Amino acid sequence: MADPAIIETIGLKKGYGGFEALCGLDLSVPAGSICGFLGRNGAGKTTTIKILLGMTHATAGSARVFGLDADNRESGVAIRQRLSFVSDEKDLYDFMTVEEMIRFTAGFYSGWRTDLEQKYLRAFDLPPNRRVKALSRGMRTKLALLLALSHGAELVILDEATSGLDPAAAEEVLQALVAHVAREGMTVFFSSHQLAEVDQIADRVAVINHGRLVVSGALDDLRETWRRIRLVFSDEAPAADFHSPGIERVSRDGRTLDILCSAGLDRIVNEAGALAPASIDVQPVTLKEIFLETVARGE
Numbered sequence: 001m002a003d004p005a006i007i008e009t010i011g012l013k014k015g016y017g018g019f020e021a022l023c024g025l026d027l028s029v030p031a032g033s034i035c036g037f038l039g040r041n042g043a044g045k046t047t048t049i050k051i052l053l054g055m056t057h058a059t060a061g062s063a064r065v066f067g068l069d070a071d072n073r074e075s076g077v078a079i080r081q082r083l084s085f086v087s088d089e090k091d092l093y094d095f096m097t098v099e100e101m102i103r104f105t106a107g108f109y110s111g112w113r114t115d116l117e118q119k120y121l122r123a124f125d126l127p128p129n130r131r132v133k134a135l136s137r138g139m140r141t142k143l144a145l146l147l148a149l150s151h152g153a154e155l156v157i158l159d160e161a162t163s164g165l166d167p168a169a170a171e172e173v174l175q176a177l178v179a180h181v182a183r184e185g186m187t188v189f190f191s192s193h194q195l196a197e198v199d200q201i202a203d204r205v206a207v208i209n210h211g212r213l214v215v216s217g218a219l220d221d222l223r224e225t226w227r228r229i230r231l232v233f234s235d236e237a238p239a240a241d242f243h244s245p246g247i248e249r250v251s252r253d254g255r256t257l258d259i260l261c262s263a264g265l266d267r268i269v270n271e272a273g274a275l276a277p278a279s280i281d282v283q284p285v286t287l288k289e290i291f292l293e294t295v296a297r298g299e
Contacts, residue, residue: 004067006031006155006187007052011061014047014211021047023211024061029189029204034181036198036219037191039208040295045191048208049159053085065155081109084148088160090140094133098126098143102150109151120146123176138169145173149180158190162197170194174201199287207294214294219287226285227265231257231277240275244268248293260285260293 007029014022022044029035039045050056051063054076066082068075092101102121106112121128124142135143141161148156156177162170177188178201192198198205205222207215215222231237237257242250246263257277261268265282272280 004031005029005064007063007065007189009048009051009061009063012048012051012058012063013060014044014051014056015059021211022051022058022061025208025211026213027206027216029187029206031187032181032185033204034178034188034202035190035204035206036202037189037206037208038195038198038291039191043208043295044211045208046159047211049085049157049191052079052157053083054080082153083155083157084151084153086141086144086148086156086158086161088163090137090144092132092140092144095131097129097131098135099128101132101143102128102147105147106151111152113150113152116150116152117146120149120176124172138165141165141169141173145176149176152184153186155187155189158188158192160191160193162192162194170197177201195288195291205287207291209295215290222262222287222290223284225265226260226262226290228283228285228289229259229261229265229268229272230281230283231259231272231275232279232281233257233275234278238275240272242268242271244271260289 005028007027009025009027012022012025013020025044025048037045051058052065052070054070057071063070065079068079070076070079096104102117124146126139126143126146132140162173165173174197180186181188202219204218205215206213233255235255237252237255239252240257242259244264244267246261247259247268248262249260251258259268259272269280269282
């Protein structure tokens with residue numbers, strides 16, 4: 001049986017004046033997954049996260065977290081008690097020390113995990129007596145993550161949390177997330193422009209473009225089904241008209257015909273073989289290629 005959805009949106013819409021930020025978003029994130037939420041600037045990622053957190057309200061459709069209505073004031077409070085949020089702004093009080101920030105945050109959660117607090121203080125090498133204002137960007141991110149992970153949250157939502165970090169700091173944050181999920185069984189939903197980070201730690205991806213979901217699924221399944229089929233002909237490649245389902249794009253360049261497909265590989269290869277090419281080569285497709293193809297298709 002598939003894991004239940006910890007995040008689910010159905011026909012989610014959000015308008016700002018005459019601009020539609022979300023245009024009927026259908027999204028499902030299973031419990032226990034690490035889901036990368038991808039899209040170009042302005043695609044609707046941050047708007048989606050704000051609706052899930054109850055920071056703004058949808059124009060139409062529904063959004064549920066833990067099976068609770070994110071648009072309802074009472075259930076919204078219950079949702080926020082069970083999740084943590086880390087934004088790229090790292091909303092912390094500059095006048096507090098690291099220790100004061102931790103004690104202040106812990107006071108809001110009856111299930112605060114002192115063991116996790118101490119674990120991440122050591123792992124992130126955070127100086128308890130240093131003021132937040134004096135922390136580097138990397139240290140601020142680590143402190144924000146410590147606060148997010150130490151209250152026993154079932155779901156952590158991150159919005160470009162590693163932006164601006166050097167590679168070493170970003171790697172430390174990512175590895176902490178992966179280890180925490182494996183140990184505590186929580187769910188991570190994170191937006192990022194860093195495709196390499198998503199490829200490294202996510203087991204699911206959701207790609208949004210112009211307020212609509214264009215790709216969603218387990219990353220291993222996407223890697224398995226998306227393929228590039230390259231046909232090389234003895235003479236000029238024919239302007240073929242393919243009918244097999246699953247073809248995303250066909251491009252022709254001299255003697256070469258490239259077919260990008262998201263499903264139905266065997267059927268497409270059989271159809272391509274009828275063109276009598278000199279050679280047929282099937283190649284895997286990277287997450288970057290999938291992302292660029294799906295967002296370019298919407299332009």
